[in-house]
Every structure is written in structure tokens, then in C-alpha cells.
Amino acid sequence: MKILWTLPGAGALAACALLGCVSKPANIEAVTPFNGEQYLGKWYEVARLDHRFERGLSHVTADYSMRPDGGIRVINRGYDGEKKQWKQAEGKAYFVEKPDTAYLKVSFFGPFYGAYIVFDLDPQYRTSMVSGPDNSYLWILSRTPGIEPAQKARLVEKAKRSGYPTEKLIWVDQTKV
Numbered sequence: 001m002k003i004l005w006t007l008p009g010a011g012a013l014a015a016c017a018l019l020g021c022v023s024k025p026a027n028i029e030a031v032t033p034f035n036g037e038q039y040l041g042k043w044y045e046v047a048r049l050d051h052r053f054e055r056g057l058s059h060v061t062a063d064y065s066m067r068p069d070g071g072i073r074v075i076n077r078g079y080d081g082e083k084k085q086w087k088q089a090e091g092k093a094y095f096v097e098k099p100d101t102a103y104l105k106v107s108f109f110g111p112f113y114g115a116y117i118v119f120d121l122d123p124q125y126r127t128s129m130v131s132g133p134d135n136s137y138l139w140i141l142s143r144t145p146g147i148e149p150a151q152k153a154r155l156v157e158k159a160k161r162s163g164y165p166t167e168k169l170i171w172v173d174q175t176k177v
Contacts (some may be wrong), residue, residue: 015052020076021133022096022105022115027162028131030103031121036072036095038125039102039118040064045078046127046147047140047169056080057087058173062141074106079177120158122151129155145174 024030054060057078065073074091093116095101102118109138115137120129127147129175130139133136140147140155147155 015058022113023133024103024115024117025133025135025163028117028119030097031103031118032098032102033100034102034118034121035125036099037066039121039128040072041068041143043128043141043143044145044174045139045172046142046145046152046174047138047171049136049138049165049168050170051137054078058081059177062173064093068095072104074108119162120155127151127155129159131162131164135165138164138169140169 041064043062043064045062048060052175057080060076060078063075063077065075067073067134072093074089074093074176075088077086077088079086079167089108093104093106093107096103096105096115102121104116105113106116107113115131115133117131118128119131126143128141131137138159140152140159156166161170
């Protein structure tokens, strides 16, 4: 569950509160059946569309574990090379529909949630592609710091067909700091 580091500005927060930010793009279908327990653990961010909350970060990972309330604990971590320091954010995620559908809502701040939709997941849970509430949010995740060229090409092509601006993808540096 690769989610926001910080919340956007106050205007966006108001829109989320009034309209909700857990909608999904019309052309995206959440993976089903989905095994939330198998998805737990560490994921490396291989690529993303740029957003203020992750701008300039490398070595980004997301760690997912169960919460006592049945939700999922999210720890996002990335390295800010300019400031030469690690940034970390803790959030929580809950299923929007059934627990076997990879459509979740996540929060890093109070009652405000954002959509987290896994719309591509290989059968062994080694790579995934995640959307936010619209086509300006996209992450490609892997259990390892990189992915095979054929898998990369397949995911990028699927994202492009789904309406994402794949030419703007940032390929995240996962080499040692």
C-alpha cells in the first residue's frame, strides 16, 4: 500500500472531506481475488508519477503489517538526497469493499483518506501496480529493488492503455545510499 507521505494543501483536504478521495478511475478494476495477508511485508517503489509528497525521494519502500483493529499498518520510507536524511510516514489502510478486493482507503492524517487500488498483481505477489483516486497517481512496486525488463515493459504498456501519462514516470533509485 504505497500511499501519500503528507497530505496536500488545505483546498485539497476540503475537497477530500466533501467529495471523498477514495474513488477509483473509471477504467481501473481492482484485483480480485486478493489476499491481503500475502500482500503484507516490504515492497520497493520501482516507479511513480511525481507528487509533492515524494518529490526528490529515492530508495522508497513501503512496509505493510496488520493492525490490531483489522486494518493494515503502512510505513513509507524514502531518502531525501538533498537533505541527506531519511523521511518516514506511518499510516493506516482499510478495505473499501470486500477483503478479497484490492481496493483500499489509506490515511496518514486524521479522518482524511485516499484511494489505493491494486490493479495489477502477479500471481506470486512479486510485483504490483497501484492507482490512487485518478490517473495522476501511479506506483509500480516490487518485492525486490528492481524488476525484469519484460515485466517492466508489460506494466508500463498496461498503465499507458489505462490512461496514465507513462512518459512522466520517475524510475526510483534503489541502489545503496
